[in-house]
Amino acid sequence: MLAACGSEDRPIERERVRTPPQGAADARIPYYQDNLFQVARGARFFSWYGCGSCHAAGGDEALDLADGKWRHGGDFDAVFASIAQGRAPGMPAYGSRMPVETLWQVTAYVRDIEKQDAATRRRQDLDRRAEGGGRGS
Amino acid sequence: MAALDLNAPQADLAQDAAALDAIWRDPPGIRGFLTTVDHKRIAARYLVTTLALLVIAGILALDMRLQLSQPGLERMGPQAYNEAFTLHGSTMLFLVSVPVMEAMAIWLVPLMLGQRNLAYPRLTAYSYWLYLGGVLMLWVPHALGITPDLGWFQYPPLSGPAYGPGHRVDIWAQMITFTEVAALAASVNVAVTILKMRPPGMTLARMPLFLWAMLVTSVMTVLALPAVMLATSLLIADRLVSTQFFSPGAGGDVLLFQHIFWFFGHPEVYIIFIPAVGFVSAIVETFTRRAVFGYTVQVLAIISVGLLAFGLWVHHMFAVGLPRLGASFYTAASMAIALPIGLQIFSWIATIASGRPRFDTPLLWVTGFIATFVIGGLSGVMTASAPLDLQLTDTYFVVAHLHYVLIGGALFPLFGALTYWFPKATGRIMSEGWGKIAFWLVFVGFNIGFFPMHLLGLMGMPRRIYTYPAEAGWGTLNLVATAGMLIASLGAAIIVANAVISLRWGRRAGVDPWGGATLEWSCASPPPPWNFAATPVVASLTPGWEPPPRAVMTGLSLENREVLVTSVGDAVPEHRQPSPGPSIWPLLTALATALLFVGSIFTPWAVVWGSIPVAAALIGWFWPRTRPEEAQAEAP
Numbered sequence: 001m002l003a004a005c006g007s008e009d010r011p012i013e014r015e016r017v018r019t020p021p022q023g024a025a026d027a028r029i030p031y032y033q034d035n036l037f038q039v040a041r042g043a044r045f046f047s048w049y050g051c052g053s054c055h056a057a058g059g060d061e062a063l064d065l066a067d068g069k070w071r072h073g074g075d076f077d078a079v080f081a082s083i084a085q086g087r088a089p090g091m092p093a094y095g096s097r098m099p100v101e102t103l104w105q106v107t108a109y110v111r112d113i114e115k116q117d118a119a120t121r122r123r124q125d126l127d128r129r130a131e132g133g134g135r136g137s
Numbered sequence: 138m139a140a141l142d143l144n145a146p147q148a149d150l151a152q153d154a155a156a157l158d159a160i161w162r163d164p165p166g167i168r169g170f171l172t173t174v175d176h177k178r179i180a181a182r183y184l185v186t187t188l189a190l191l192v193i194a195g196i197l198a199l200d201m202r203l204q205l206s207q208p209g210l211e212r213m214g215p216q217a218y219n220e221a222f223t224l225h226g227s228t229m230l231f232l233v234s235v236p237v238m239e240a241m242a243i244w245l246v247p248l249m250l251g252q253r254n255l256a257y258p259r260l261t262a263y264s265y266w267l268y269l270g271g272v273l274m275l276w277v278p279h280a281l282g283i284t285p286d287l288g289w290f291q292y293p294p295l296s297g298p299a300y301g302p303g304h305r306v307d308i309w310a311q312m313i314t315f316t317e318v319a320a321l322a323a324s325v326n327v328a329v330t331i332l333k334m335r336p337p338g339m340t341l342a343r344m345p346l347f348l349w350a351m352l353v354t355s356v357m358t359v360l361a362l363p364a365v366m367l368a369t370s371l372l373i374a375d376r377l378v379s380t381q382f383f384s385p386g387a388g389g390d391v392l393l394f395q396h397i398f399w400f401f402g403h404p405e406v407y408i409i410f411i412p413a414v415g416f417v418s419a420i421v422e423t424f425t426r427r428a429v430f431g432y433t434v435q436v437l438a439i440i441s442v443g444l445l446a447f448g449l450w451v452h453h454m455f456a457v458g459l460p461r462l463g464a465s466f467y468t469a470a471s472m473a474i475a476l477p478i479g480l481q482i483f484s485w486i487a488t489i490a491s492g493r494p495r496f497d498t499p500l501l502w503v504t505g506f507i508a509t510f511v512i513g514g515l516s517g518v519m520t521a522s523a524p525l526d527l528q529l530t531d532t533y534f535v536v537a538h539l540h541y542v543l544i545g546g547a548l549f550p551l552f553g554a555l556t557y558w559f560p561k562a563t564g565r566i567m568s569e570g571w572g573k574i575a576f577w578l579v580f581v582g583f584n585i586g587f588f589p590m591h592l593l594g595l596m597g598m599p600r601r602i603y604t605y606p607a608e609a610g611w612g613t614l615n616l617v618a619t620a621g622m623l624i625a626s627l628g629a630a631i632i633v634a635n636a637v638i639s640l641r642w643g644r645r646a647g648v649d650p651w652g653g654a655t656l657e658w659s660c661a662s663p664p665p666p667w668n669f670a671a672t673p674v675v676a677s678l679t680p681g682w683e684p685p686p687r688a689v690m691t692g693l694s695l696e697n698r699e700v701l702v703t704s705v706g707d708a709v710p711e712h713r714q715p716s717p718g719p720s721i722w723p724l725l726t727a728l729a730t731a732l733l734f735v736g737s738i739f740t741p742w743a744v745v746w747g748s749i750p751v752a753a754a755l756i757g758w759f760w761p762r763t764r765p766e767e768a769q770a771e772a773p
Contacts, residue, residue, distance in 0.1 A: 007303065008282065008283045008303040008304065008305065009282070010216045012214065012215055012216045013215070013216060036303040037302055037303070039302065040299070040300065043299070044300075119378075120298065122379065123298055123299075123375070123379035123380075123384065124299040125299075126381065126384045126386035126387045127298065127299035127300070127384055127386060130294075130385045130386030
């Protein structure tokens with residue numbers, strides 16, 4: 001139950017991260033990875049930054065984020081690095097476009113996708129895609 | 138067979154008391170507490186629960202007022218503030234206003250009808266236990282740090298699966314399911330009791346206005362509350378099993394939620410207000426010592442309010458971009474409802490003006506109600522206008538309006554009613570001196586607290602903000618508002634203290650301390666478990682003011698719980714109906730229902746597997762049992 005409370009926390013008033021994770025065991029990781037609010041924020045930014053245009057559900061196997069297979073490592077710091085620094089051949093570096101906290105949130109979301117069932121993910125994407133403000137995918 | 142006995146007043150039937158006591162008394166101790174179907178005991182716990190929540194949610198309001206008393210305060214953050222107004226609004230609307238009126242009806246309707254219990258005694262018990270489940274559904278998660286935070290109406294898409302992660306929204310939605318099922322159970326019970334259990338002679342045209350009010354309210358509840366359960370259940374389905382009712386991207390419609398919600402939400406305002414109308418009529422009649430002026434007008438006004446209330450929900454949605462013709466229609470409908478309510482106000486004023494008013498505390502509350510509610514009604518007519526509403530919606534003007542109509546329109550009459558019927562329920566009178574002091578503190582404090590909000594709204598202060606900059610220029614009026622709230626809170630504290638102290642040391646009331654005209658004033662204070670030794674026979678609108686001897690009807694069983702069933706129109710006695718005794722099954726059924734409701738937050742399968750315990754409990758509830766009388770008859 002206590003874990004559930006932590007995941008339900010809305011950490012709007014807590015100080016924001018300013019630096020990338022220091023390794024896979026960085027103490028700040030649970031505040032993002034295990035928090036539903038942060039993961040949901042990450043999902044929204046994922047949609048706004050157009051990540052879904054390549055990483056769509058049911059797309060190319062190499063780009064599939066939902067299958068639990070990670071070519072460049074699935075630890076938090078590794079996924080963070082992939083997003084921030086980019087990966088050849090086609091993944092651009094988002095470190096210069098996203099604020100640091102946004103990178104944390106998107107990382108948390110990307111690592112959370114494999115835990116979601118396809119129907120839930122699709123339903124949430126429908127809402128976010130219909131959103132007027134972002135670029136969508 | 139029942140017989141009309143013109144010469145046996147209630148006192149002469151005292152010899153029946155021992156026999157009645159044996160069949161109507163609850164088992165002692167905890168067993169009696171858990172199994173009771175006595176409408177007075179259940180109403181008492183309903184009332185204590187709702188009033189405790191009124192105090193708690195009131196303290197939350199005070200907390201928010203302190204936060205807003207100065208610009209730029211950071212004692213509450215935005216998240217804490219969101220949770221505070223959500224808890225305040227959800228508690229007040231779903232867990233206080235509607236249930237407290239039901240509680241009053243559960244307590245008062247059988248007494249006003251000269252009956253021994255409601256039509257469905259076990260349903261009364263079930264209703265309370267389920268309501269308590271709704272209270273726990275909201276407040277236990279709050280204690281664990283999971284608090285709904287999207288306001289008392291949680292619109293999708295914000296509350297949908299993409300933007301409302303976690304279980305906060307589900308908790309709110311399922312709290313509603315709990316309380317609305319409880320309210321439906323209570324309403325069916327009250328409506329059937331009023332229609333089929335009136336005492337002989339109490340035709341529809343001789344029914345006290347409070348009973349008319351509760352009848353119309355109950356029918357409205359039955360029609361309106363399923364809508365909100367539909368809205369929240371569709372929302373839960375969207376969140377839990379990925380349906381697309383409120384997803385525009387998939388062809389759903391977010392406004393659908395608002396339409397269904399307000400189809401309930403606007404009638405709900407009148408579901409809270411109409412019982413208060415009933416209190417006002419009862420109090421005005423007693424304290425002006427004349428029958429209410431314009432009885433027929435009042436009845437027709439209550440019925441037309443009940444009808445019109447279902448045709449104006451869209452005025453909550455003027456800002457969402459509706460076709461102009463539609464908006465104009467709802468503007469007209471919203472203004473039309475002011476007419477029947479105006480008729481009622483004039484009828485009460487005429488009653489007070491032409492009677493011999495005695496301004497005891499209950500009538501003071503009524504005059505406070507008239508003054509405050511008229512202001513709230515006028516700001517309501519203003520916001521009913523679509524072009525003006527576009528400017529005012531989501532500002533403090535609306536906050537001021539809704540508190541004027543809900544506190545002024547429903548809580549003031551409720552406080553009057555609690556003072557008025559306190560002696561009947563407890564046998565003791567609340568202190569008049571302290572009652573008047575409390576009234577003036579609440580009345581003055583309330584108006585100082587909420588009137589400035591009209592101005593703040595016109596100045597553009599939005600609702601649901603946790604703080605504001607000093608440059609906005611809202612600081613002074615907000616400080617005044619907070620000061621008013623503190624004064625009103627002092628008055629509220631005096632009311633609570635007065636009630637608690639009077640319960641123990643108050644002056645003894647006797648049967649009829651105020652000289653009331655309705656039947657509840659002819660049974661003992663507090664009423665015994667069987668209420669009346671014999672069923673009163675009614676010959677006018679004001680049976681309590683008829684000269685003695687008063688006719689009664691005897692003939693109900695002295696061996697089994699029985700109630701009298703009469704015809705719907707003319708209240709002609711039809712038959713004696715067995716009335717169920719104490720039972721544990723309502724509690725067990727409520728527990729099984731709670732299991733289903735709570736489980737369905739986590740998995741849709743809870744609806745499937747959870748229905749098995751509910752079915753088992755219902756089978757236990759309705760299992761045929763032989764009554765002792767029948768057993769004797771069948772014995773050789």
